[in-house]
Amino acid sequence: MSVESLGYLGFSVKDPAAFAAFATGVLGLMPGEADGRFRLDDMAWRIAVEAGEADDLSFVGFEVAGAAELGALGARLAEAGVGVTEGDANLLAERAVTGLIACRDPDGLAVEIYYGPTLRTEIPFASPAGVDAFVTGAQGLGHVVLATRDMAAARAFYQDLLGFRLSDIIRMGAGPQFGFEMEFFHCNPRHHTLALMPVPLPRRLHHFMVQVPTLDAVGFALERAEAARAPITASLGRHTNDQMVSFYARTPGGFEVEFGYGALEVDEATWRVARHDKPSSWGHKRPH
Ligand SMILES: [Fe+2]
Structure with a gap:
């Protein structure tokens, strides 16, 4: 359950x-x-x-x-x-x-x-910026990455009570003294709906992610973000674990948003928990 x-x-x-x-x-x-x-x-x-x-x-x-x-x-x-x-x-x-x-x-x-959410099928989704669609359905809205002061307690709540399953772990940061481990959890085929970072950030939300069905839709979004002078907090890149190609921008709320495409999906029958030492295969560079 x-x-x-x-x-x-x-x-x-x-x-x-x-x-x-x-x-x-x-x-x-x-x-x-x-x-x-x-x-x-x-x-x-x-x-x-x-x-x-x-x-x-x-x-x-x-x-x-x-x-x-x-x-x-x-x-x-x-x-x-x-x-x-x-x-x-x-x-x-x-x-x-x-x-x-x-x-x-x-x-x-x-x-x-x-x-039982209210659906508005009688008013079809139409993006004011020309986004054809977002990847939702069984995969839900997207994902959130939350900071927690107590990883064991957060894990017990989300994993043991809400039923999230561990997808993988990424070791972040340089060296054994300064690093920390992020844990990524799924509850449907989306690789992670929730990730937990054991870091006392000033806010709970590090970022939320929305996914689009094409690489072009990510490129167009990046151009809109640049035109609006939104701070790009991570350049275009591909994540190691879910293999999503995405960029990150700072929202006017201070927290970030990830806008991505191409994430792999979890097949519960064959999925094996993995570890990574880097969050990205390429890209996702912080601005200079
Ligand atoms: Fe993300």
Whole structure:
């Protein structure tokens, strides 16, 4: 039993208007019906942006198939001593879902698990920047990379309770004294929906990732980012573990976004956990 995909993200940012301009003009997300909501596909919204001081992720939503799965996960969390609340009518309307439970991860991030999202198939996805589509469906929204102060506790929560499976580990940094290990987890064929870094960053969210179906769509996004003078925090490159070709830009919220293509998919039947000593085969250079 596990969550099935990353469903939605909520950001709290100091400048929601700048974030909205970036989300639509650079990333190519479609504005949703409500203010501060953005679509990547048929779902009524997948990214919510609200005004706040944090410049960080404020909540994350993971999807399950239905009421039975939601009930089972809620029971498992409660049994492990995690405080779980059931979403009331207001929250269900706000999130546009059928059922929802909420709790906090060991670092305090609001984690929601839901089923039955509202779809807007009658208003087809149309990107204001001409992005044909994002890779979502069974693979969900994309991925998030979270900093944690307690890797063992975070791993116990996401792996043992939410049901994420380890994909691989990357040793980051130079030398045994200064390095740390990132752990990458999947809950569907997407190589990682979640990665954990045991580093006390000033914010929980290092970056979120959205994926497009063609290399050209990454190239066009890079050109839009450069034209908008968004800081490119990692040049075009290919990751060692999921083999995604991507670039990173700093969003107006301070955290980064990865925009990528071509990641390999996990086949649960044959996948073997691996280790890497570098995050990228080539590229992903920091600016000088
Ligand atoms: Fe990433």
